[in-house]
Amino acid sequence: MSIQAMPVKPSAPAVSAHISPQTPPAPRWSVAEVEALLLLPFADLLYRAQQVHRENFDANAVQLSTLLSIKTGGCSEDCGYCPQAARYNTGVENQDLMKLNDVLAAARAARDAGASRFCMGAAWRGPKQRELEPVLDMVREVKALGLETCATLGMLKEGQAEQLREAGLDYYNHNLDTAPEFYGEIITTRDYQDRLDTLERVRTAGMNVCSGGIVGLGENVTQRAGLISQLANLDPYPESVPINMLVKVAGTPLAETAAALDPLDFVRTIAAARIAMPKARVRLSAGRQEMSEAVQALCFLAGANSIFYGDRLLTTGNPEVERDRALLDKLGMYPLHKKY
Ligand code: SAM
Numbered sequence: 001m002s003i004q005a006m007p008v009k010p011s012a013p014a015v016s017a018h019i020s021p022q023t024p025p026a027p028r029w030s031v032a033e034v035e036a037l038l039l040l041p042f043a044d045l046l047y048r049a050q051q052v053h054r055e056n057f058d059a060n061a062v063q064l065s066t067l068l069s070i071k072t073g074g075c076s077e078d079c080g081y082c083p084q085a086a087r088y089n090t091g092v093e094n095q096d097l098m099k100l101n102d103v104l105a106a107a108r109a110a111r112d113a114g115a116s117r118f119c120m121g122a123a124w125r126g127p128k129q130r131e132l133e134p135v136l137d138m139v140r141e142v143k144a145l146g147l148e149t150c151a152t153l154g155m156l157k158e159g160q161a162e163q164l165r166e167a168g169l170d171y172y173n174h175n176l177d178t179a180p181e182f183y184g185e186i187i188t189t190r191d192y193q194d195r196l197d198t199l200e201r202v203r204t205a206g207m208n209v210c211s212g213g214i215v216g217l218g219e220n221v222t223q224r225a226g227l228i229s230q231l232a233n234l235d236p237y238p239e240s241v242p243i244n245m246l247v248k249v250a251g252t253p254l255a256e257t258a259a260a261l262d263p264l265d266f267v268r269t270i271a272a273a274r275i276a277m278p279k280a281r282v283r284l285s286a287g288r289q290e291m292s293e294a295v296q297a298l299c300f301l302a303g304a305n306s307i308f309y310g311d312r313l314l315t316t317g318n319p320e321v322e323r324d325r326a327l328l329d330k331l332g333m334y335p336l337h338k339k340y
């Protein structure tokens with residue numbers, strides 16, 4: 001099995017017996033099919049998403065992941081949305097790799113607050129071997145606390161995914177971020193295929209794949225469909241799909257240039273992800289602090305069943321734990337694994 005960029009074409013040809021065995025399989029979801037979903041009347045789209053959601057999940061249970069930035073800022077890459085890129089003046093203070101004990105204290109606090117997964121993020125293009133080794137210790141020890149483990153460390157080289165898996169890493173997060181056609185306008189220091197290669201390494205090593213993207217970067221509806229189509233056509237599609245709304249951080253290029261996205265278009269993106277990846281955990285990710293409770297409720301209705309839980313994302317804010325508990329309570333929703 002190999003993960004490759006799926007052909008971008010308006011509609012998939014029907015597979016029939018006379019096509020040679022070399023013909024690549026038709027994508028499960030063409031860009032046009034996803035775009036048609038995104039353009040449905042809102043109520044029809046949400047109705048379909050709810051049906052798919054309820055066929056596959058307890059629609060009132062939400063998985064809670066807590067993030068920790070274990071190495072902050074000073075990143076060599078030029079991702080146009082990111083406050084941690086060294087080349088943008090965003091006021092983020094650089095912080096070297098955290099000490100194991102400090103990471104464990106944060107993980108214990110997350111567990112005690114009711115999170116089931118702990119995700120460690122590092123502002124690296126990718127880890128060097130000497131940087132990976134202390135992270136392996138963190139994974140081992142966080143896992144021993146009874147938490148699911150996730151890490152997002154950038155691109156992985158040959159053999160690194162295996163080391164992470166052996167240390168007990170359950171999920172590796174690496175986002176496709178946007179459609180291949182729009183990607184070059186957002187990031188130039190690595191390409192789309194680099195991302196697919198890392199996802200393939202994660203998959204081959206036997207870990208769960210966490211991969212999603214950002215909306216509100218200035219992409220059009222076809223490009224939003226292109227992102228969902230790419231994710232849905234990974235074989236198999238990711239177990240975990242974070243959908244981030246761009247958090248505009250002053251000093252990043254996109255904070256200046258990206259046109260504001262209608263929140264209902266964000267909800268539509270969640271719904272399309274739910275329909276195209278029925279068994280994936282779709283995470284309502286960055287951008288919740290700027291979202292009304294009503295929009296978040298619509299995201300849950302559209303099939304989101306995971307959130308980042310805790311007062312911070314990596315460098316930006318997230319709704320306070322008390323506020324999230326109150327929101328879930330108001331909606332009659334509850335954490336997947338554990339009561340807080
Ligand atoms: N350096 C690693 C990498 O790029 O894979 C890991 C950390 S990186 C911050 C993880 C993801 O956070 C990015 O792929 C992007 O989708 C998301 N992200 C970063 N800045 C964001 C922002 N301002 N708004 C929304 N999502 C953001």
Ligand code: DTB
Pocket residue numbers: 067083121152173175212213242243244247285286313314315316317
């Ligand atoms: C993901 O898709 N979103 C998270 C996590 N994976 C690593 C990160 C969001 C970052 C938002 C900006 C910040 O806090 O720096």
Ligand code: SF4
Pocket residue numbers: 075076077078079082083084085122123124125154
């Ligand atoms: Fe670096 Fe990751 Fe931010 Fe890109 S998204 S600048 S790779 S920390």
